[in-house]
Amino acid sequence: MKRFSSAIIIIMILSSLVIFTGCPKSAASKASDEMPAFAQEGMKLVYHVEYFGDEYDFIVDVNKLSKDIAFDWSMTSPVNSSGTAVLREKALSSAVKLFNYFSDGDTLDFDGEYTSVWVSRAVYDALKKDDMVTIDAGDGDETLTFEDIEKMTVLIDGMDSDLDCIYSSSDLFGWFWILDNRKFPIIVKMDIGWTITLTEIITK
Numbered sequence: 001m002k003r004f005s006s007a008i009i010i011i012m013i014l015s016s017l018v019i020f021t022g023c024p025k026s027a028a029s030k031a032s033d034e035m036p037a038f039a040q041e042g043m044k045l046v047y048h049v050e051y052f053g054d055e056y057d058f059i060v061d062v063n064k065l066s067k068d069i070a071f072d073w074s075m076t077s078p079v080n081s082s083g084t085a086v087l088r089e090k091a092l093s094s095a096v097k098l099f100n101y102f103s104d105g106d107t108l109d110f111d112g113e114y115t116s117v118w119v120s121r122a123v124y125d126a127l128k129k130d131d132m133v134t135i136d137a138g139d140g141d142e143t144l145t146f147e148d149i150e151k152m153t154v155l156i157d158g159m160d161s162d163l164d165c166i167y168s169s170s171d172l173f174g175w176f177w178i179l180d181n182r183k184f185p186i187i188v189k190m191d192i193g194w195t196i197t198l199t200e201i202i203t204k
Contacts, residue, residue, distance in 0.1 A: 035184055036179070039184045040065065042063075043202065043203045044059060044202040045201055046200040048197050056076045056079050058196060061074075064086075067089040069087040082105075085116055086108070087110050091110045091112055091114060092121065094121075095112065097136040098115060098116060119186075123144070123178075123185070124185040127168055128166065142170045142174060143171045146166065146168050149164055151163065157201070165179055165180055166180050175191045
């Protein structure tokens with residue numbers, strides 16, 4: 001009888017956990033082997049940058065989303081610059097360098113060592129396996145170590161949505177939050193002495 005009563009108590013506790021935890025704010029980040037629902041050509045990624053006393057937005061307008069990714073980028077005042085970039089399939093597969101320093105009018109074509117905004121599948125896969133991976137975010141080689149899966153809240157078409165992110169630390173005192181989605185591993189936040197944080201995704 002005791003065992004039967006204990007089973008009933010456990011079922012009641014589990015039921016209450018389901019009721020009180022409820023559902024996440026959004027199913028914005030799907031299983032990592034599928035594109036997230038918001039990922040589409042024409043979407044806009046809005047990042048807020050804090051760069052040694054200056055604050056501005058870095059805006060990514062995605063024009064092409066296939067084997068290659070193409071986007072226009074712009075920075076608001078006080079930087080006021082813009083340009084274009086293409087990430088080729090090879091770079092999206094295996095690059096370990098991140099391009100983070102844009103100049104006005106840049107027309108960038110990354111076909112090997114570099115990506116930008118996105119990390120490569122090689123970097124994503126290593127972190128998912130809890131392996132250390134060496135990257136270069138602009139200050140030379142640094143080793144990233146997987147720390148945890150953390151949720152980051154981002155505004156998607158006007159609604160707060162929680163995104164599962166791979167949180168990793170660097171031996172150069174940097175921290176990275178990468179969307180936990182192998183087909184769309186964008187940087188959600190990066191702190192490398194200055195910070196860039198995804199604040200909004202606009203698809204409509």
